[in-house]
Structures are given as C-alpha cells and as structure tokens.
Amino acid sequence: MSEDQTGMFGAAGTGDTSGYGGLVRTAAFTGSTERPYGGYFDDVADDLERAYPDFADATTRVVVDRGELTLHIKKSRLLEVAFILRDKLKFEMCMGVSGVHYPDRQGAELVALYPLLSMTKNQRVRLEVATSEVDPHIPSLVEVWAGNNWHERETFDMFGIIFDGHPGLTRILMPDDWDGHPQRKDYPLGGIAVEYKGATTPAPSNRRSYR
Amino acid sequence: MTTYSDPYASSRETTEGTVFSVTGGDWDSLVSEIGESKEERIIVNMGPQHPSTHGVLRLVLELEGETVTEVRTGIGYLHTGIEKNIEYRNWTQAVTFATRMDYLAPIFNETAYCLAVEKLLGITNDVPERASVIRVMMMELNRISSHMVALGTGALELGAMGPMFFAFRDREIVLDTFEEITGLRMNMAYVRPGGVSQDLPAGMTVKIREVVKTLRKNFEDNAKLLIGNTIWMKRTEGIGYLDLAGCTTLGITGPVLRSAGLPWDLRKMQPYCGYENYDFEVITADTADVYGRFLVRMAELEQSLRIIEQAADKLDKLEGQPVMVADKKIAWPAQLALGADGLGNSLEHIREIMGTSMESLIHHFKLVTEGFRVPAGQAYAAVESPRGELAAHVVSDGGTRPYRVHFREPSFNNLQSTSAMSEGGMVADIIGAVASIDPVMGGVDR
Numbered sequence: 001m002s003e004d005q006t007g008m009f010g011a012a013g014t015g016d017t018s019g020y021g022g023l024v025r026t027a028a029f030t031g032s033t034e035r036p037y038g039g040y041f042d043d044v045a046d047d048l049e050r051a052y053p054d055f056a057d058a059t060t061r062v063v064v065d066r067g068e069l070t071l072h073i074k075k076s077r078l079l080e081v082a083f084i085l086r087d088k089l090k091f092e093m094c095m096g097v098s099g100v101h102y103p104d105r106q107g108a109e110l111v112a113l114y115p116l117l118s119m120t121k122n123q124r125v126r127l128e129v130a131t132s133e134v135d136p137h138i139p140s141l142v143e144v145w146a147g148n149n150w151h152e153r154e155t156f157d158m159f160g161i162i163f164d165g166h167p168g169l170t171r172i173l174m175p176d177d178w179d180g181h182p183q184r185k186d187y188p189l190g191g192i193a194v195e196y197k198g199a200t201t202p203a204p205s206n207r208r209s210y211r
Numbered sequence: 212m213t214t215y216s217d218p219y220a221s222s223r224e225t226t227e228g229t230v231f232s233v234t235g236g237d238w239d240s241l242v243s244e245i246g247e248s249k250e251e252r253i254i255v256n257m258g259p260q261h262p263s264t265h266g267v268l269r270l271v272l273e274l275e276g277e278t279v280t281e282v283r284t285g286i287g288y289l290h291t292g293i294e295k296n297i298e299y300r301n302w303t304q305a306v307t308f309a310t311r312m313d314y315l316a317p318i319f320n321e322t323a324y325c326l327a328v329e330k331l332l333g334i335t336n337d338v339p340e341r342a343s344v345i346r347v348m349m350m351e352l353n354r355i356s357s358h359m360v361a362l363g364t365g366a367l368e369l370g371a372m373g374p375m376f377f378a379f380r381d382r383e384i385v386l387d388t389f390e391e392i393t394g395l396r397m398n399m400a401y402v403r404p405g406g407v408s409q410d411l412p413a414g415m416t417v418k419i420r421e422v423v424k425t426l427r428k429n430f431e432d433n434a435k436l437l438i439g440n441t442i443w444m445k446r447t448e449g450i451g452y453l454d455l456a457g458c459t460t461l462g463i464t465g466p467v468l469r470s471a472g473l474p475w476d477l478r479k480m481q482p483y484c485g486y487e488n489y490d491f492e493v494i495t496a497d498t499a500d501v502y503g504r505f506l507v508r509m510a511e512l513e514q515s516l517r518i519i520e521q522a523a524d525k526l527d528k529l530e531g532q533p534v535m536v537a538d539k540k541i542a543w544p545a546q547l548a549l550g551a552d553g554l555g556n557s558l559e560h561i562r563e564i565m566g567t568s569m570e571s572l573i574h575h576f577k578l579v580t581e582g583f584r585v586p587a588g589q590a591y592a593a594v595e596s597p598r599g600e601l602a603a604h605v606v607s608d609g610g611t612r613p614y615r616v617h618f619r620e621p622s623f624n625n626l627q628s629t630s631a632m633s634e635g636g637m638v639a640d641i642i643g644a645v646a647s648i649d650p651v652m653g654g655v656d657r
Contacts, residue, residue, distance in 0.1 A: 066330050066590050092459045095593075096624060098604045098617035113604065115591050115619070119459075119473070122480055126591065147462030150627050158294075173287040173656055182295055183615075189292075189299050204299040209612070 032061040040123050041069040044089065051088040052081065070113075070126045075138050078129050082114075082144045091116040091125060094145035097152050099159035101184045109133040110161050114141065114148075131161065140166040158183035251275055257641075259288045265364070265645060266652035270629070277638050282630040286623075289656040297616045301582030302328055303543060305613055307400045309603070312618060313654030314397060315360050318353040319596040320654075321402035322346055324616070326483055326592035327605040328404040331585050334536055340525075341532040342406035343484045348419070348522035349392070349401065350484075350594070351515040355426065356385040357597035358508045358515075362433060365505070365646035369446045377432045384429075388422055391415070394554050406535035409547040416523040423516050423523075430512055438509065447502035451632040451644030454499050461631065462624050465599025466511070467648060470496045470503035477595040484594075488525075489518050501647040508649075541583050544575040582611040598622050598649055622654040 036042050041064055048071075049055045058077035063070040073081050085091040095115040102109055108130035116125045131138050140163035141148045152163040153172040160181035163169055171178060180187055191203030201207075222231045258269040269285035293312055297305040309324040310317040329335045363378025386396040392411055393399040401408050437443045453463070455471040468475055474493040478486040494510040496503030535542040544564075548557035564572040587609040593602035599621030606615040625648050632644040 065588050066333070068589075068591060070589075093462050093464075095462060095600060095602060096619045098615075098619070100589075100606055100615045113589075115602070115604065117600075119475055119480075124481075124591075145462060146460045147624060147627060150623065154623075171287075173290040175287070182292065189295060204296070207299075 031063075033064040037062070037064045037069065039067075040121075044069060044123060044125055047089050048081075048084065052084045054080075068124070068126060070128050072128045072130070075129045075131055078127070079139045079141070079144070081127070082141050085116060085125070085127075086144055089118065090120040091118045091123075093117040093119060094141065094148055094151075097141075097148060097155045099155040099161060099183065101159055103185050105130070107132045110136055110159055112138050112155060112159075112161055136160055137162050137164050139164050140169075142166055157181065160184065252280075255638075259285070265650050268626075268645070268650065268652055268655075270641065270645075272638065272641070274638055279633050279636055279638055279641060282633050282641065284626060284629050286626065286652070286655050289652045291657065293657045294616055294618065297613055299612065301611050302404055302585055302613060303582060305616065306403055307398075309616075309618070310398045310400050311653065312657050313596065313598070313601070313620065313622060313651045315357040315651050316353055316596050316598070316601075316654075317398050318346075318349045318402060319594055319601050320618070321400065322350060322484070323592055323594045323596075323601050323603040323618070324605070325402050325404050326594065327590045327603040328585060330590035330592055331588055331605060331607050332404070332541065333586070334405065334538065334541065337536050337538065338406055339533045339536065340485070341410075341529040342534045344522050344525045344529060345407050345411065345534060346402055346484050347486065347489070348519055348526070349389075349407075351518045351522070352385050352388060354515045354597045355512055356382045356389075358512055359385070361508055361597070361646070361649040362437075362505065365643075365649070366437065366443070368642050368646050369443070371437070371443065374433050374436055377429065377436070381426055381429045384422055384425060388419070391418070403535070403543055405538070405541050405543075406533070408543065410534045411526065412549075416526050419519060419523045423519055427513070427516055430509075434509060437505070444502060446640075447505060447643055447647075448498070448500060450501045450636065450640045451504075451647050452500050453628055453632050457628070457631055461628050463599065463628055465595070465597070465621055465625065466504050466507045467625055467628070468599065469494060469507050470647075471499040472497045477593055477600060481593070483592070489521050491517050501643045504647040539574070540578070544578050584609060584611055585613075593619070596621055598651070598654070599625060618654075618657060620654045620657065622648075622650040622652075623657075626650045626655055 035045075037045065045062065052058070054077070058074055058081055059071055060074060061072040063072065071081070093116065095117055098113045098115070100111045100113065102111065109132055111128060111130045114127040116127065118124070129138055138161055140152055142152065142163075143165065149167070150172060152166055153169060155161050156163060156169050157171045157173050158181055170176065174182065189203070189205040191205060193200050193202045193206070222229050253274045255272045255274060256269070257272055258264040259267040264270065267288035269288070271283040271285065272279055273281035293308045297308050300308065306321050306324060309320045312320050326335070329338060359378040359382040363375040363382070366374035366378075389399060390396045392415065393401040393408070453467065453471065455473055457463075458468045458471050458473075464475065472495055474495050476493040477483070478491075479493050491514045494507050494514060496506050544560075546557040546560040547554055550558070564575050585607040587607050589604065589606045591602055591604045593600050600619065601621055602619035604617040604619065605613055608614040628648065629641075629645060632648075633641045636644075
C-alpha cells in the first residue's frame with residue numbers, strides 16, 4: 001500500500017516474456033487535505049480546535065476522501081481526543097473498531113480505525129491510530145464508549161493490537177489457545193489443493209494472483 | 212510408546228494397549244467444595260448447543276436461586292474467517308462471502324458491501340435507478356423475512372407455539388419470492404458492485420403486489436395472537452430493560468434502540484439507495500423492554516410493505532431500464548438468461564464472444580478472471596439492517612482484490628448488552644432478552 005508494486009498479473013522472474021512483470025504501479029498516498037474540507041467537516045474541525053487547543057499537535061493528518069473525514073490521531077493523545085469528541089462534540093456512539101495491517105509501513109504497521117457517529121448532529125467522523133508491530137499498544141477506549149469492549153477484543157484477536165486499559169483483553173472469535181493473529185497479512189489463509197478429474201485447483205492463497 | 216497420566220481418567224495396561232477409564236474427574240471434589248461454602252451460588256453453562264440461544268451462543272450464568280447475578284457471553288463458535296477469505300477473492304466474488312454472514316439478512320450484507328465498493332469506485336451516482344429500487348424492494352422483503360424469524364423463534368422460546376407457525380408460513384412466501392427473482396432462497400449474491408446481478412423476471416411486480424396483499428392479511432394472525440395477550444405480556448413487559456443511555460454507550464442500534472424511544476433509522480437519517488424517495492415512518496416504543504422491541508418489529512413489517520408497494524410502482528415506471536452501471540469495465544459481462552437447462556449466460560452474449568468479437572471475448576475473460584481494479588483508499592458504508600447499523604469498512608490498495616474488509620455487524624455489537632439486560636432478573640427472562648436482541652450467530656462470528 002505504501003510502496004510501489006511490480007509484477008502485474010503474477011508475472012515475475014526470468015520466465016517473464018510478457019513485460020507485465022516490469023510494470024510499476026505507484027502507490028497512491030493520500031496526504032493531508034487542505035481547508036476547506038467541505039460539508040460539515042469544517043464545522044467539526046472548528047469545534048474540535050475550539051474545544052481542544054492541542055488539536056494540531058494531536059493529529060498527524062486530516063484526510064477528507066470520498067465524502068468521509070478521517071482524523072489521524074497520535075496514539076498518546078487518543079483518549080483525550082475521544083473524550084472531547086464524545087462530551088463536547090456530541091459523538092455519542094462509536095460504531096466499533098476495525099484494524100488494518102500494512103506490513104510495508106515501517107513503524108506504523110498496525111492501524112486501528114474508529115468510526116464515530118453523532119446522532120444529535122447526524123454526523124460521522126473516523127479516527128485513525130497507527131502503531132508499530134514491535135510495540136503494538138494503543139490506549140483502550142472502553143471507558144469512553146463501553147460498546148468498544150468486544151470490538152477491541154476482536155481487533156486484538158485478529159491483529160494483535162494490545163489495547164491498554166481494556167477490562168479483559170482476551171481472544172473473542174478464535175480459541176483461547178490460538179497461535180498468531182489471523183488477519184495479519186503474514187498469516188496464511190490456509191486451505192488445501194483440490195484434485196478433480198486429474199486437474200488440481202490450488203488453495204485460494206496459492207492461486208495465480210492479478211496484483 | 213509413552214503413556215500420559217490423565218487427571219480425568221485412570222489408565223491400565225492391557226494386551227490391546229492402554230485403556231483409560233473416564234470417571235467424574237474432579238467433579239466430586241468440586242461438589243464437596245461448593246457444599247462447604249455458605250453462599251448458594253450456582254454457575255450454569257447454557258449453550259453453545261441450546262435450542263433457545265439462537266444458534267451457537269454460549270452463556271455462562273451465575274445464579275443465586277433463580278436470580279441471575281452475572282452473565283458472560285461466549286461467542287466465536289461459528290467463526291468462518293469471511294473477512295480474511297475476502298482478501299483472497301476479487302471484488303465481485305467477495306459478495307458471495309459477505310452474503311453468508313448474517314444468514315437471515317443476506318441482501319443487507321451484500322448491499323452494505325457493494326455500497327462501500329461503489330463509494331471507493333466513485334460510481335455511487337452512476338448506479339441505475341432501477342437497480343437501486345430493486346435493492347430497496349429486496350431489502351424490505353428481506354427485513355420482513357428476518358423479522359419473521361425474530362418474532363417466530365422469539366415467541367417459541369418463550370413457550371408460544373402458534374406464532375412460530377404463522378411467522379414461518381409468511382417467511383416462506385418471501386423466500387419463494389426471492390427464489391423466483393434470484394434463483395436462491397438465501398445467500399443469493401444478488402446485489403453486485405454496480406447494480407444487481409439480473410433484472411426481475413417478467414410480470415414480477417404484479418406478483419409482488421399479490422405477495423404484499425397476502426402478507427398484510429397474514430400479519431393480522433400474529434398481531435391477534437400476541438399484541439395485548441396477557442400471558443405474552445407477562446413474559447415480556449419490563450423484561451430485558453435497556454434505556455437510551457445504555458443503548459448509546461453500548462453502541463446499540465436498530466429495534467433495540469428504537470424501543471428506547473429514539474427514532475434513529477439510517478433509512479431516514481442518512482438515506483442510501485434512494486430511501487429519501489419513499490414514504491414510511493420510523494417506529495418507536497417507549498418501554499425499552501422486550502415487549503417494546505416486539506411491538507417495534509411488528510409495526511415495521513407494515514412499513515416495509517408500504518415501501519415495497521412504492522418500489523413496485525417505481526419499477527413499473529422504470530421497466531426496461533438497465534440494472535447495472537453502464538461502465539463495461541466494472542459491470543459483470545454476463546447477460547444472464549433463463550434457458551432450458553436453467554439460468555445461465557444468454558445465447559446472444561455467448562454468440563457475441565465466441566463467434567463475433569475477439570475483443571469481447573478478451574474483455575469478458577479479463578473481467579471474469581482478473582476482475583476490476585478499485586482506486587486505493589478506504590470507505591465506510593452503513594445500511595439499516597433488521598438488527599441495526601450494518602456497515603462495511605473497505606480498504607483498497609488499488610488492486611483487483613480487497614485489501615481489507617471489515618463488517619460492523621449489529622448482532623455482534625448488540626449481543627454485548629445481554630449482561631446489562633439480564634443481570635438482576637430471573638433466569639427464565641434471559642431467553643426473552645436474548646430473543647429481543649435477535650442475534651444471528653453467523654453475523655456475530657463471521
């Protein structure tokens with residue numbers, strides 16, 4: 001995601017006479033969006049700056065993309081920002097936690113995303129927090145939104161992000177004694193090749209991929 | 212051969228090998244230990260195989276007499292790795308996986324995913340109106356079939372047999388309609404990025420109106436049986452109480468939230484698929500209990516019927532319009548048609564790619580095997596499923612397969628409220644509380 005990709009249509013190595021293996025797809029990096037953001041996003045940013053003077057210091061990027069506002073928050077400031085958003089900006093609901101694993105992003109491999117919903121103002125905002133694989137700690141938001149309890153357990157289960165301050169961070173979907181975190185990109189999908197009438201269909205993860 | 216000593220089974224050697232005799236294990240010591248303590252605390256394991264836990268849900272209950280002091284919920288028995296699997300399939304194939312999550316509301320799963328993908332592609336406004344109307348109609352039919360299971364099994368679990376028969380009779384009518392439109396009764400993979408997989412069969416709107424008429428009449432049976440029924444109300448009134456503050460902090464949406472009095476419905480508040488063009492009401496109750504949730508679901512059935520009727524009128528006006536985006540680089544190339552041997556590619560399309568145009572063949576082949584590319588980025592699309600906000604968070608790295616798909620499942624989130632609803636109540640009321648959340652374990656565990 002963060003690096004250029006080569007080897008389109010699975011073509012790579014010396015046997016590649018198609019030329020596709022040499023094609024380079026440049027990664028699209030969405031930088032910080034400049035003001036005005038459009039819609040109610042400017043209001044949200046204004047209110048946040050007013051309610052939280054350290055806003056500029058706590059955020060690394062503000063991205064408006066495809067009609068959605070994403071605030072990239074430093075993990076050390078996450079709890080403060082969350083409280084402000086809930087109490088001052090009326091984002092009463094956190095719709096959960098979603099994790100993403102970007103193995104190529106040095107020092108920020110693991111990302112946790114929090115889609116917030118304000119029912120009072122009918123607005124949505126997304127928080128994005130990144131952490132490294134070496135130190136996969138992110139403060140827990142269970143004390144802000146109690147409903148995050150299971151969502152954080154799921155993200156821990158699937159990505160190995162440790163939510164500090166969670167009341168009981170255990171696996172939730174996988175068995176308790178499971179090894180590894182299945183949604184990480186270096187975790188294999190598994191599966192076996194299937195033979196039918198002499199032809200073999202490889203497991204999904206071993207099939208030719210069109211990158 | 213090494214033998215292991217097993218704390219739960221004594222072993223002896225025979226000529227046939229080691230024979231283990233399994234006894235009660237440490238049960239005797241456990242019983243004597245509990246007998247010594249003065250408190251009458253009992254821990255009961257309910258599920259995961261229990262007829263009234265809605266699939267493989269496990270509840271560990273701590274009881275004092277018949278009063279529940281603590282409920283712990285164990286899930287994960289139906290985890291199938293759908294989100295991981297999707298990362299290894301192309302954008303269109305992922306629908307086939309998403310549809311299997313919440314198996315009572317497949318159309319909603321598909322629509323949430325497809326709306327997110329369309330957002331990433333930037334084609335939200337290019338989806339033909341006829342496709343959106345079909346989606347709305349299918350979703351509302353699906354809401355009816357899903358609510359029917361919630362009402363039928365919910366009543367059955369509390370000891371009422373009749374409502375179950377009526378509910379499943381009506382659900383069958385909806386499922387038959389699904390079969391006629393999509394070819395499948397559930398897990399249809401009917402909604403695709405860019406539209407729907409095929410147009411309605413000829414004369415379908417007439418049939419839909421008949422179905423609406425039948426259902427409207429049939430719904431009276433359950434209403435007569437349950438609304439105001441003294442026994443039913445004694446089992447449901449004041450049970451599983453969760454007020455608005457509790458709902459908000461736990462992130463609860465759907466009928467449970469609306470039973471607490473807040474008219475929050477994404478169809479009204481943040482319309483998608485053109486819901487702003489339909490006339491319907493958001494149903495609420497003010498009791499915040501099992502009975503309120505039951506009333507909300509009952510009344511939502513009628514609102515769904517209203518939407519379906521309006522959709523049928525719109526479909527008549529949009530007859531012959533496309534049901535897939537015009538962009539041939541995204542639209543699935545197959546033109547499905549019903550032949551003598553079942554549903555398949557239309558003969559005209561086969562004639563074109565096999566006999567006329569080499570480029571069409573290449574195009575067809577590329578799109579089917581490789582799939583289309585989706586610009587890098589992330590998108591979040593939410594729909595109002597029968598259980599609340601069902602959302603797909605989709606991340607693309609610009610490739611032909613999703614980089615990451617996460618589903619915000621309402622069942623998963625709402626099930627957290629089991630403890631808040633049941634603790635302090637009677638053990639028999641847990642069943643009612645769980646039934647009123649209406650969790651579907653396929654969606655919870657994914």
